Amino acid sequence: MIEVESLTKRYGTVRAVDELSFTAHSGAVTGFLGPNGAGKSTTMRVVVGLERPTSGTATVDGRRYADLAAPLHAVGVMLDARSVHPGRTAFRHLLAQARTHGISRKRVDEVIGMTGLESVAGRRAGTFSLGMGQRLGIAGALLGDPGTLILDEPVNGLDPDGVLWVRRLVRELADEGRTVLLSSHLMHELALCADRVVIIGKGRLLADAPVQEIIDRSTGAASLEDAYLQLTADSVQYRGRSADDSATTPTAGSTR
Numbered sequence: 001m002i003e004v005e006s007l008t009k010r011y012g013t014v015r016a017v018d019e020l021s022f023t024a025h026s027g028a029v030t031g032f033l034g035p036n037g038a039g040k041s042t043t044m045r046v047v048v049g050l051e052r053p054t055s056g057t058a059t060v061d062g063r064r065y066a067d068l069a070a071p072l073h074a075v076g077v078m079l080d081a082r083s084v085h086p087g088r089t090a091f092r093h094l095l096a097q098a099r100t101h102g103i104s105r106k107r108v109d110e111v112i113g114m115t116g117l118e119s120v121a122g123r124r125a126g127t128f129s130l131g132m133g134q135r136l137g138i139a140g141a142l143l144g145d146p147g148t149l150i151l152d153e154p155v156n157g158l159d160p161d162g163v164l165w166v167r168r169l170v171r172e173l174a175d176e177g178r179t180v181l182l183s184s185h186l187m188h189e190l191a192l193c194a195d196r197v198v199i200i201g202k203g204r205l206l207a208d209a210p211v212q213e214i215i216d217r218s219t220g221a222a223s224l225e226d227a228y229l230q231l232t233a234d235s236v237q238y239r240g241r242s243a244d245d246s247a248t249t250p251t252a253g254s255t256r
């Protein structure tokens, strides 16, 4: 179980996370949603001890990450699949992680098999495609057979077969009683794999409920995406313009 309580994280004047509280329960997949810059990655980074909270707490099974004796066995984490030494092979990368916790080579081979990387395990990670890198990141998260998994955008860059595999994998992990917290901007995918979603905007909690309840509570929403767009309408910080918008709102200095 992941418990985030009154968590605030400030970077100078920026409140990346603002008095945020939620719980990701064991035996469930919790989707973590919010617009760009809402504070999802910062929250996850605090949970795994990469950032110190300004105030509040974040714990896994009642303990701060820094207090876990063997963190890889407690929490599997994939925050940035690109954070791999590009000159190391996938196998060597996983073996190096495994050695920090006395995890066997057999387990390294097992997670390589689980993630479908057998044929490229001997290749340098720097030559991997986006999707192959994601699979390697997930393999690293599974290495310690942890009770909790935290996955930031796990389906980013995966092919349809890979997306389906992640959907089934997180379901199985939750059905085994594990806690799964995953972020994604793909609403359709989240609606299919999450039991519950936590939606944040500008660092604050906007909703925390089962998927269907979030949809039912929003006026006229037919999908999680509809409900999400309603809930976050005032929290979007970066909104692009279409060509039509640009035509009606010329930029300063435009001669057209």
Ligand SMILES: Nc1ncnc2c1ncn2[C@@H]1O[C@H](COP(=O)(O)OP(=O)(O)OP(=O)(O)O)[C@@H](O)[C@H]1O
Residues within 6 Å of the ligand: 011, 014, 015, 016, 034, 035, 036, 037, 038, 039, 040, 041, 042, 043
């Ligand atoms: N190390 C840092 N220094 C300063 N500001 C930061 C730092 N890390 C994050 N921020 C700011 O904190 C806010 C939240 O960022 P965060 O990466 O947590 O958002 P996010 O919800 O994960 O966004 P995205 O969906 O784009 O990945 C943003 O305004 C970001 O610029």
